[in-house]
Amino acid sequence: MQGDGAEHHGQHIMEKSLNILLVGEGNFSFSVCLCDLSHGKHHITATCFEAEDKVCRQTLAWDNVQDLREKGAAVLFGVDATDLSGNEMLANKLYDQIIFNFPHCGRKAGVKKNRDLLTKFFISCSKVLAQNGDIHVTLCKGQGGTPADHPVREWHNSWQVVAMAAKAGFILSTVVPFGSDQYSAYQCTGYRSQEKSFHVEGSLTHIFTRSLPLEMPKPLQLIGRITDMLALKKVPHAEDIRAHRDLLEQDVNHPTKILNKELVAFMEKRVALRCLKDMFSLVCDACSGSAYCCCSVPETVPYFLYSSNAELKQIGSNTSCTNQSSKLYLRPSLSYFTNDIIQRPDFTPGVMYVLNGLVFRKCLASQWNMPVYHEFMLLWGCETDKITEQMQMLMNTIDSAIAYIQTLIANKAMYSGKMNTETNTIFNSELTFHSNPHTENCTENFSCNYGDHIIGHINALSPGKIGNETGLLEVTLNLDLMAMCLLDIQDWRILWTPDDRFKQQFNTPQLRTFKLFSLYPPHYTHDVSFWVREGSIFDNLEFHMLAQRVSKGTILDIKLLDEFQNVNTGQTSLCYRIIYQSCDRALSYELASEMQLLLREELQNCFSVILR
Known part of the structure; x- marks a missing residue:
């Protein structure tokens, strides 16, 4: 059960003075209870769908109406919850909170009709809800x-309340048990449109808030801008790239910046440290003489920039491409600049040198695979005969730094009473180091593992980089992945959200475990099948990156379901399953379907394929 710090429904309502609208009231007993709890603090407007002449014939309901009016609440009749702005008494007001308890179409209406009711209700709310307001929808157990x-009911047999809210641009922010004990005078009625009660045990109140509009994530925006430059046959200069850096600059209190600060503060107490400012270009040239001496992230695939779909299709056709832009790529690691620094x-x-900056890579679509992240690099020159001893010291220092940061986060969680099984698992994870095969540029190479994730690498570079008697240790750490592991963030896209509900969690600034502000976001599954033309090579990685761009970063996962070759035509058939989901914004089924259609179009434009 997710409560977002709020206790129960009634307590959440009582936090501040609000302009509250209740819709779909039956006998108005809930409105009376709410009035009594508010002690006149809130302005309450209670409404029902029935006409006044019908309500006045119901003794309990009419007594409650009179009680509400005596307490200063407004009571309106004949109000359609699916057309709130159409009521002249409500049209010119904004409400901080809109409450709809146990909505139902009546009689034996099926789940589809009730989903439609919810959809129209949420769309109606969007026109009369204050910008920072919320919507409370209470449903019976399982609905x-x-x-x-x-x-939990099967998805197809439920009302799919989160997906219905997404159609109007709302996300689920909190779920709490319906506080029936608090509203002792509340009498639920309306079973099959009759004045009969129904069971409210296990009922849940779902609290929805506005979502930010769905936009392309900032990292993908930057990649798009640089690619657009190439489409205009303009090779980006260093000044052009620096001009776009502000697009990806995080807030001072962003968790990756706090983590960077904590690491530097811890390490400078143990070794002489000098912090370098990242003034290096984001775009690298494969033909440049300053090509990096050692890529510290061996699994990284360079993000080559193609100036057009035609060039991308040419690459996919296994044809050599001589276009100048294909030699340009976004920097895959800060280790590209190791030679420049030493x-x-x-x-x-x-002296240990520290550099922190953004790096890019092409990767498969996943919650944990990030195309852009902040890298933390250390360079440490030391005597060649002491390189093994210094490397062990460096490992111990990094391990101690992570343990120290774990302690800071755990103390914060215990202080706020938010320790649970999940956070205990996070804090009990340990940093481990695994030796990897030597490379041409490295005499020793270790990966830094935190749980199941490789968060960085430590390399002893081959002698002669600085001098014959001086060795060089190089450390690269993925700060974004470290933040995800330490703060219980399950999706890299959260780190780039502009939503204030994320930023406010770290405005102290202190590292703390992350609290979801969009609960149980719906996901939508689509399949796409196509033939790869004979003689062409389909680039799976490039397909994943295309899908991320087309979907505005809303793809949760892509899986290859089926592959076979037609022996007669020589063509290969591929079938992919794509799962769309936004972790921080409202994503509707209709919008995901539009993205899928666009992806099908772009597949034909960018690859040598025939859709099936």
Whole structure:
């Protein structure tokens, strides 16, 4: 059960003075309870769908109406919850909170009709809800279709309340038990449109808030801008690239920046440290003489930039491409600039140099695979005969730094009373180091593992980079992945959200475990099948990156379901399953379907394929 710090429904309502609208009231007993709890603090407007002449014939309901009016609440009749702005008494007001308890179409209406009711209700709310307002929808046990229900209904047999809200641009922010004990005078009625009560045990109140509009994530925006430059036959200069850096600059209190600060503060107490400012270009040239001496992230695939779909299709056709732009790529690691740093006149062996900046890679679509992330690099020159001893010292220091940061986060969680099984698992994870095969440029190579994730690498570079008697240790750490592991962030896209509900969690600034502000986001599954033309090579990685761009970063996963070759035509058939989901914004089925259609179009434009 997710509560987002709020206790129960009634307590959440009572936090501040609000302009509250209740719709779909039956006998108005809930409105009376709410009035009594508010002690006149809130302005309450209670409404029902029935006409006044019908309500006045119901003794309990009419007594409650009179009670509400005496307490200063407004009571309106004949109000359609699916057309709130169409009511002249409601049209020119904004409400901080809109409450709809146990909505139902009546009689034996099926789940589809009730989903339609919810959809129209949410769309109606969007026109009269204040910008920072919320919507409270209480449903009987199992109706909502979220994991908070016990038991959980099959998705197709539920009201799919989160997906219906997404159609109007709302996300589920909190789920709490319906506080029936608090509203002791509340009498639920309306079973099959009759004045009969129904069971409210296990009912849940779902609290929805506005989502930000769905936009391309900032990292993909930057890649798009640089690619657009190439489409205009303009090779980006360093000044052009630096002009776009502000697009990806995070807030001072962003968790990756706090983590970087904590690492530097810890390490400078143990070794002489000098922090370098990242003034290096984001775009590298494969033909440049400054090509990096050692890529510290061996699994990285360089993000080559193609100036057009035609060029991309040419690459996919296994044809050599001589276009100048294909030699340009976004920097895959800060280790690209190792030679530039150690050749500086002021480079001093024995001093540890720190550089932090953005790096890029092409990767498969996944919650944990990030195409852009902040890399933390250390360079440390030391005597060649002490390289093994210094490397062990460096490992111990990094391990101690992570353990120290774990302690800071755990203490914060215990202080706020938010320790649970999940956070205990996070804090009990340990950093481990695994030796990897030597490379041409490295005499020793270790990966830094945190749980199941490789968060970085430590390399002892081959002698002669600085001098015959001086060795060089190089460390690269993925700060974004470290933040995800330490703060219980399950999706890399969260780190790039502009939503204030994320930023406010770290405005102290202190590292703390992350609290979801979009609960149980719906996902939508689509398949796409096509023939790869004879003689062409289909680039799976490029397909994943195309899908991410077309979907505005809303793809959760892509899996190859089937592959076979037609022996008569020589063509290969591929079938992929694509799962769309947004972790921080509302994504509707209709919008995901539009993205899927666009992806089909772009597949034909960018690859040598025939859709099936």
